[in-house]
Amino acid sequence: MDAFVTRRPQKRKTSDDFAVESHEESTDIKLAILASLHPDIEQEMLLDILLAHDGDVQATSNTLKSPSTPRSVKKTANNRIAGQTSLRAFAIDPSSGEPSPKKPKILSKKGQTLHLYDPQDISEHTPCTIIHNFLPAHEANELLSELLEESKTFQKASFKLFDNIVSSPHTSGFYVGSQKELQEQKDDYHYNGGRISVGFCSHFPGSATFIDSYRIVQDVRTLTPKLEAVRGRVQETVNSAIEEHIRTHHGGQKPRHQPSEPWCANVAFVNCYNGPQESVGWHTDQLTYLGPRPTIASLSLGVTREFRLRRISSFLPSSTSDNPDPNLQGQVSLPLPHNSLLIMHSTTQEEWKHSVSPSPTLTPHPVSGNIRINITYRHYRSAFHPKYTPKCHCGVPGVLRVVTNDTKQANGERERKENRGRYFYMCHAGNVPDPTKKKCGWFLWGDFDQDGNPRGLNMANQSKPR
Ligand SMILES: O=C(O)CCC(=O)C(=O)O
Ligand SMILES: [Fe+2]
Numbered sequence: 001m002d003a004f005v006t007r008r009p010q011k012r013k014t015s016d017d018f019a020v021e022s023h024e025e026s027t028d029i030k031l032a033i034l035a036s037l038h039p040d041i042e043q044e045m046l047l048d049i050l051l052a053h054d055g056d057v058q059a060t061s062n063t064l065k066s067p068s069t070p071r072s073v074k075k076t077a078n079n080r081i082a083g084q085t086s087l088r089a090f091a092i093d094p095s096s097g098e099p100s101p102k103k104p105k106i107l108s109k110k111g112q113t114l115h116l117y118d119p120q121d122i123s124e125h126t127p128c129t130i131i132h133n134f135l136p137a138h139e140a141n142e143l144l145s146e147l148l149e150e151s152k153t154f155q156k157a158s159f160k161l162f163d164n165i166v167s168s169p170h171t172s173g174f175y176v177g178s179q180k181e182l183q184e185q186k187d188d189y190h191y192n193g194g195r196i197s198v199g200f201c202s203h204f205p206g207s208a209t210f211i212d213s214y215r216i217v218q219d220v221r222t223l224t225p226k227l228e229a230v231r232g233r234v235q236e237t238v239n240s241a242i243e244e245h246i247r248t249h250h251g252g253q254k255p256r257h258q259p260s261e262p263w264c265a266n267v268a269f270v271n272c273y274n275g276p277q278e279s280v281g282w283h284t285d286q287l288t289y290l291g292p293r294p295t296i297a298s299l300s301l302g303v304t305r306e307f308r309l310r311r312i313s314s315f316l317p318s319s320t321s322d323n324p325d326p327n328l329q330g331q332v333s334l335p336l337p338h339n340s341l342l343i344m345h346s347t348t349q350e351e352w353k354h355s356v357s358p359s360p361t362l363t364p365h366p367v368s369g370n371i372r373i374n375i376t377y378r379h380y381r382s383a384f385h386p387k388y389t390p391k392c393h394c395g396v397p398g399v400l401r402v403v404t405n406d407t408k409q410a411n412g413e414r415e416r417k418e419n420r421g422r423y424f425y426m427c428h429a430g431n432v433p434d435p436t437k438k439k440c441g442w443f444l445w446g447d448f449d450q451d452g453n454p455r456g457l458n459m460a461n462q463s464k465p466r
Contacts, residue, residue: 302368
């Protein structure tokens with residue numbers, strides 16, 4: 001069996017189409033859906049029953065609900081359900097009929113989507129690490145229930161796109177660690193009646209034009225007891241994964257500007273996608289408060305959705321942006337099942353874009369139905385507190401960005417090839433949802449040391465710490 005499939009982006013399907021086409025869907029995606037619906041059942045068991053039902057997810061799930069179905073549960077030493085195993089074990093070499101030890105070379109071709117589920121494939125072909133069944137099953141369900149309740153009061157974020165104010169196609173809430181941090185967030189990160197928090201640098205669909213859009217959050221909350229309980233475990237796991245990733249992907253040498261201080265989950269964004277149409281478009285997360293080369297940890301709960309990644313073309317390997325290799329230009333899609341932790345490592349935000357696309361159909365989750373909750377734990381670094389952010393001519397803290405070949409509109413001179421990968425601050429008054437604000441055209445190169453800390457003078461001259 002293939003551990004992945006490629007396919008062209010598909011037209012929206014009806015549920016009937018889905019039934020007909022379900023045989024063409026990746027077995028990995030079906031397994032991801034089944035694993036999220038039946039977390040106590042072993043991967044091998046899921047696969048056997050799925051094959052016995054000729055690949056029909058619904059029929060498999062019905063069988064698995066029956067108390068007479070065997071469910072050989074694997075527990076680890078600390079009583080957690082074992083992680084899902086790699087599908088490599090099932091790969092058959094067509095010439096010998098034996099399981100194949102060799103993995104075919106996979107590429108994400110232009111116009112095609114490469115679907116990956118196996119953690120090893122994900123680690124090899126994306127800048128991310130995935131951990132399935134991250135929390136003990138009961139804890140994941142309790143966290144999901146708590147956040148489903150919280151999400152009833154979430155709001156859609158506002159953005160400014162081409163002078164229009166639009167709202168995001170999902171809702172979200174923003175959480176900090178303590179009352180003190182909450183007050184500080186309200187006082188220091190406040191602007192124009194709204195809090196500028198995680199922003200997006202988006203590509204408008206079908207256009208080569210670069211735009212910025214910013215998520216304005218009106219309410220800040222303190223971490224709920226369960227978000228707080230999970231935070232320490234996320235932190236520990238992420239710090240080990242960062243070390244491992246540097247060893248396996250960067251020859252033991254962290255990328256330039258990646259912080260060497262330990263990663264600390266001091267804020268969390270919680271997104272709620274209520275139904276198959278709720279989504280988030282292609283974007284990179286805003287760097288202003290995270291600093292260069294940030295790591296972000298994303299815990300998914302509830303119904304499985306597809307998370308997509310594609311490289312920003314100036315960062316395509318073995319190609320130039322003028323002549324990119326078409327074999328490396330496609331997008332990668334990862335199903336994110338209930339209780340999976342996706343760690344976006346330090347090259348993700350500057351070199352890739354990500355999205356959660358609308359979904360043709362969903363297989364409801366037993367606790368949340370068609371709702372997906374996603375928590376992104378982030379490290380707001382003290383060196384990037386707004387009191388240190390350089391201010392533009394409007395007197396407003398600027399926004400931190402990196403030059404890519406997608407930033408064409410940003411300002412002629414700095415888009416020269418030799419500037420790609422350089423950081424700069426610019427005015428973002430024109431990007432907040434206030435039609436009276438226009439950009440002042442201010443620009444400043446960011447100057448960061450090896451660990452991504454502001455090098456000082458440049459920054460200090462612009463804005464004095466309070
Ligand atoms: O829901 C997800 O998996 C991604 C959310 C995201 O990209 C964001 O909050 O910036
Ligand atoms: Fe994001």
